Amino acid sequence: MSRFAQALPVFAAAAMTSFGATTANAYTAYITNEKDNSLSVIDTDKLEVIKTVKIGQRPRGIVMSKDGKWVIVCTSDDNDVKIYDAKTLEYVKSLPSGPDPELLTLHPDGKRLYIANEDDNLVTVVDIETSKVLTEIPVGVEPEGMGMSPDGKVLVNTSETTNMAHFIDTENHKTFDNVLVDSRPRVAMFNSAQTQLWVSSEVGGTVAVINPADRKLITKINFEIPGVEKEAIQPVGIRITKDGKLAFIALGPANRVAVVDTSTFKVLKYILVGQRVWQMYFTPDDKLLLTTNGASNDVTVIDVANQKAIKSIKVGRYPWGVVVSPD
Amino acid sequence: MAFALTAAFALPARAEDSPQPAPIPIPTAQPQGVNIKILYVKENRSKELPLSLLDQPNPDDGIAGAKLGIADNNTTGRFLNQTFTMDVLEGDIDELIKGATEKLSGGDSFIIADVEPDSLLKLSDALAGKPAQIFNVGNPDDRLREEDCRPNVMHTAPTRTMLADALTQYLVWKRWPNWLLVVGPSPKDQLLADAYRRSAKKFGAKIVEERQFKIDTGNRRADGGYEQIQQQIPQFLQGAKDHDVVLVVDEDEVFADYFPYRTWVPRPIAGSAGLVPSSWHPALELWGGTQFQNRFKKLSGRIMRPIDYDAWVATRAVGEAASRKQTSDFKTLRDYMHSPKFDVAAFKGIATSFRTWNGQFRQPLLVSTPKQLVSVSPQQGFLHQFSVLDTLGIDKPETKCKAYTQ
Numbered sequence: 001m002s003r004f005a006q007a008l009p010v011f012a013a014a015a016m017t018s019f020g021a022t023t024a025n026a027y028t029a030y031i032t033n034e035k036d037n038s039l040s041v042i043d044t045d046k047l048e049v050i051k052t053v054k055i056g057q058r059p060r061g062i063v064m065s066k067d068g069k070w071v072i073v074c075t076s077d078d079n080d081v082k083i084y085d086a087k088t089l090e091y092v093k094s095l096p097s098g099p100d101p102e103l104l105t106l107h108p109d110g111k112r113l114y115i116a117n118e119d120d121n122l123v124t125v126v127d128i129e130t131s132k133v134l135t136e137i138p139v140g141v142e143p144e145g146m147g148m149s150p151d152g153k154v155l156v157n158t159s160e161t162t163n164m165a166h167f168i169d170t171e172n173h174k175t176f177d178n179v180l181v182d183s184r185p186r187v188a189m190f191n192s193a194q195t196q197l198w199v200s201s202e203v204g205g206t207v208a209v210i211n212p213a214d215r216k217l218i219t220k221i222n223f224e225i226p227g228v229e230k231e232a233i234q235p236v237g238i239r240i241t242k243d244g245k246l247a248f249i250a251l252g253p254a255n256r257v258a259v260v261d262t263s264t265f266k267v268l269k270y271i272l273v274g275q276r277v278w279q280m281y282f283t284p285d286d287k288l289l290l291t292t293n294g295a296s297n298d299v300t301v302i303d304v305a306n307q308k309a310i311k312s313i314k315v316g317r318y319p320w321g322v323v324v325s326p327d
Numbered sequence: 328m329a330f331a332l333t334a335a336f337a338l339p340a341r342a343e344d345s346p347q348p349a350p351i352p353i354p355t356a357q358p359q360g361v362n363i364k365i366l367y368v369k370e371n372r373s374k375e376l377p378l379s380l381l382d383q384p385n386p387d388d389g390i391a392g393a394k395l396g397i398a399d400n401n402t403t404g405r406f407l408n409q410t411f412t413m414d415v416l417e418g419d420i421d422e423l424i425k426g427a428t429e430k431l432s433g434g435d436s437f438i439i440a441d442v443e444p445d446s447l448l449k450l451s452d453a454l455a456g457k458p459a460q461i462f463n464v465g466n467p468d469d470r471l472r473e474e475d476c477r478p479n480v481m482h483t484a485p486t487r488t489m490l491a492d493a494l495t496q497y498l499v500w501k502r503w504p505n506w507l508l509v510v511g512p513s514p515k516d517q518l519l520a521d522a523y524r525r526s527a528k529k530f531g532a533k534i535v536e537e538r539q540f541k542i543d544t545g546n547r548r549a550d551g552g553y554e555q556i557q558q559q560i561p562q563f564l565q566g567a568k569d570h571d572v573v574l575v576v577d578e579d580e581v582f583a584d585y586f587p588y589r590t591w592v593p594r595p596i597a598g599s600a601g602l603v604p605s606s607w608h609p610a611l612e613l614w615g616g617t618q619f620q621n622r623f624k625k626l627s628g629r630i631m632r633p634i635d636y637d638a639w640v641a642t643r644a645v646g647e648a649a650s651r652k653q654t655s656d657f658k659t660l661r662d663y664m665h666s667p668k669f670d671v672a673a674f675k676g677i678a679t680s681f682r683t684w685n686g687q688f689r690q691p692l693l694v695s696t697p698k699q700l701v702s703v704s705p706q707q708g709f710l711h712q713f714s715v716l717d718t719l720g721i722d723k724p725e726t727k728c729k730a731y732t733q
Contacts, residue, residue: 100618118618121402141402142618151348160615161643161672162403163650169353176353178406180650183672184615194348203672212351231677231715 027283028086028325029290030071031299032059033316039073040299040315041089042290044283044324047301047311053089056082061103062321065128066110071323072128074101074115081115081126086325095131098124103144103187103321107170108152116143116157123157125173135173139166147188147197154212156197158185165199165208167215177215181208189238189247191262198247200235207235207249209265219265221249228254237280239289241304248289248302250277257291257300259307269307273300281322292319360408361655363400365642366435367393367415368423368450370442370465377580381697389441389464390415391627392635396642398626403650411646420446424453431459436657437645439638441465444475451477458657460664462641464634467578468518469721472685476728481664481686483637483644485606489720491522493604493692493704494597495530496718500706503571504532507564507594509540509586515578523574523598530709535568540575540582560589567591574598601696604704607636608695613703614676640673640688644681647671676703682717685728689716 026045033040037059041051056075063072070092071084081095081104097104100119107114112134115124123137123146140162147156148170155168158181165188167177182204189198196218197210207221223233234252240262241247249258256270257277274293282289282304289302293312299319301311367390376383385391393413400411414435416426420442427438427450438454438461440447448471451461455477463471463482467490472482485493498504506527510520520537527534542559564573573590575598577583583600595601609620609630623631623639648660648669663669665686670678679690694702705715717723 100621118615119621138405140406141399141622142615149348149351151350154351154353159403161399161619162406163647163672164403164406166406175406183670183678192348194351203676203678204670205678213349214352229715 027327029281029283029299030062030064030086030323030325031290031292031315031319032062032073032321033318034058034060034294034320035318036316038316039071039084039089040319042299042313042315044288044290044301047313049313049315051089052316053084055084055091056080060320061101061116062323063104063106063113064323064325066106066108066326068326070128072104072106072113073321074104076100076102076118081113083128093131095126095128096124096133097126098122098133098136103146105146105148105155107148108150112170114146114148114155114157116146118142118144118160121159123155123168137168137173137175139168139175140164140178145186145188145199147190147199149190149194149212150192151194156188156190156199158188158199160184160186160202163201165197165210167212179208179210179215179217182206182220186236187238189240191240191244191247192242193244196240196244196262198238198240200238200249202234202236202252205230205233205235207238207247207260221260221265221267223249223251223254223258223267223270225251225254225256225270228256236278237291239280239282241282241286243286246304248280250280250291252276252278253295255293257289257302271302271307271309273302273309274298274312279321281324283324284326290322290324292322294318294320360410361649362410362412362434363437363645363649363655364430364433364435365393365397365411365413365437365439365645366427366430367413367439367638368427368442369415369417370420370423370446371418372443375579375581378582378584379580382580385629387627388632389439389634389638391623391629392631392638393439393642395623395626395635396639396646398622399639399643400646400649403646407650407653409649409653409655411642411649413642420449424450427454427459431457436460437641438462439464439641441634441638444468444471447471447480448475448477451480454479458661460657460661462638462644464637464641469522472687473721473727476685476730478730481641481644481681481688483640483688484634485637485690485692486687486720487519487522488525489687489692490604491519491526492529492719494602494694495523495526495532496704496706496709497602497694497702498572498597499530499532500702500708503595505535505569505571506532506574507567507570507572508534508537509564509573509575510537511540511577511579511582511599513579516576519578519599520576523576534574535570538563538567540577542582556585557589560585561591564591570594572597575600602694602701603696604692604694605633606690606692607631607633608693608700610695610698611674611693611700613700614674616674619674637688640671640679640690643673644669644671644688677716679716682723684723684726684731686731687720689714689719691716692719 140159145158182201
């Protein structure tokens with residue numbers, strides 16, 4: 001077993017005290033720090049880091065189990081996915097993931113985990129209970145973004161060099177359609193009504209909105225920020241509010257999150273956050289949005305209702321992924 | 328009814344706010360299949376071997392990069408019912424022209440050429456007016472993009488002026504503007520030295536002194552030899568005017584690597600040894616580079632060199648055009664690659680494309696030591712009216728290329 005497999009609480013004493021005092025809407029956010037091989041734990045009520053633990057090598061994509069008991073992390077340089085206990089942060093087990101896992105998504109059945117293997121042009125499907133690989137799905141070059149339809153019937157994977165969104169039937173695990181998007185697609189995200197699929201293109205600098213029913217492009221969103229050169233606008237993370245009204249787009253080295261109206265597709269606002277903003281996650285009540293800012297080593301907390309950045313929280317080096325506990 | 332309502336209210340916020348998802352229909356139809364052929368031509372040349380054992384040429388230099396491009400295109404093509412194949416021809420230029428002409432009638436319209444500058448002109452003139460698009464991967468000569476440009480040639484190799492500008496921008500940013508320029512004896516070295524002189528003028532660096540390097544250092548593999556080099560290089564550099572950097576110009580890599588740590592006064596070496604500008608570096612891991620390097624290593628069993636990268640770019644450009652246009656029609660693909668709408672993601676962090684006035688591939692360039700990336704040019708603060716990438720090399724207002732405007 002790898003020497004990184006065991007979770008090592010760094011500030012165990014501090015954590016003991018803060019974990020006891022959870023209020024009604026205090027959720028826990030988990031941040032992977034790519035360069036530090038660590039996980040920062042944030043209390044979303046106090047808005048501070050309550051614990052930092054060492055985990056596997058090059059942690060990136062992160063999700064939680066449906067019941068909120070497990071934190072599931074792609075440890076890319078260990079070539080596996082590691083599961084940690086969400087409360088104690090103790091190492092539970094590793095899942096076989098195929099080489100260089102980057103992003104993952106959990107099926108609504110709570111069992112099937114879909115993992116993008118960037119090095120092998122595959123999506124690996126693993127049962128998180130039995131830890132068995134169910135199947136491997138061949139996709140385009142450098143698979144990355146993983147968007148699951150809310151009903152669990154369709155998985156969309158984006159491949160960075162092939163520049164496609166691959167539509168995969170989760171019944172038979174076959175691709176049934178492939179939609180070309182602009183260069184280097186990073187993230188795919190369905191709205192909750194399943195009437196829109198949003199795909200960000202990092203190098204293309206655009207976000208494609210696709211109708212999942214016929215896979216036709218509804219619109220393509222461009223971004224323009226005064227004083228920011230065009231090349232720096234690199235959309236990556238996408239999150240859509242549960243009511244389906246607003247989409248938040250992380251614009252990478254433009255250091256901003258764009259707020260987009262999902263009916264007019266107009267950009268309502270650019271919120272200034274930390275440097276090289278990539279991934280984001282809402283608290284379950286949709287009140288806060290947390291962003292990972294890789295180059296400034298912090299997390300920006302956005303007040304969703306007021307569309308304002310309210311705090312930045314220092315975490316580890318090169319924060320990459322973020323997830324918030326369901327309760 | 329009442330029961331159902333109660334159940335709905337009891338659900339957590341997520342489901343309550345979410346509209347009922349609309350089902351997604353799943354079709355079965357496949358697009359019609361097409362095949363696109365690429366021809367790789369490599370001219371046999373006798374060349375002096377580079378100094379270091381680490382830099383010895385591989386028989387598949389360039390070809391391996393194109394092969395990876397074909398593999399990447401086919402992975403993408405699988406989903407569009409497009410296949411890509413590649414033929415390789417090696418020989419002297421007359422054999423290559425004969426072979427390319429024959430292959431052209433069989434549909435090999437996209438030709439990647441690793442040939443000498445005059446051979447490139449010969450090849451392009453022989454195929455003029457035919458449905459052929461040549462990609463130059465072997466030559467940095469600016470004249471091939473300027474006074475000798477050809478409408479059927481695009482260039483994925485960076486030019487000498489682009490490479491010189493990339494290094495100069497970094498040295499200027501670093502505030503090391505005073506250079507001692509050491510120039511080798513080959514005609515190529517004279518051209519590269521011209522590029523550095525132009526670059527110094529363009530970005531405000533100063534060549535405080537110039538020396539021609541003429542010492543015959545002998546065969547690279549003689550048993551021994553360092554004893555003499557250790558004496559020769561410092562003596563050669565003795566008594567130079569005060570400088571920040573020794574800029575060594577040696578395009579054939581036959582003496583520049585003797586310079587680091589052998590200078591008269593302690594100064595860094597840049598240019599053809601030490602800090603070197605290039606289109607690719609085998610240790611680059613930025614922007615998804617790790618996966619790209621791994622794929623190359625798996626396919627070829629070695630590390631990726633700039634000419635492999637340049638050939639990959641050419642192959643991917645054809646693949647990118649074919650997947651966007653969903654056709655194998657030569658004119659459609661050719662016109663699209665030449666248009667300002669075309670871009671391709673090439674592991675450089677930002678979109679890369681071809682200059683519409685001479686077909687030169689426009690890209691960020693790397694400034695690195697033999698083992699690590701030091702920086703990426705254009706540097707911060709070097710601005711341009713249209714694209715910062717056009718701060719590297721000869722720009723549109725200065726171009727001497729006429730063939731593209733006709």
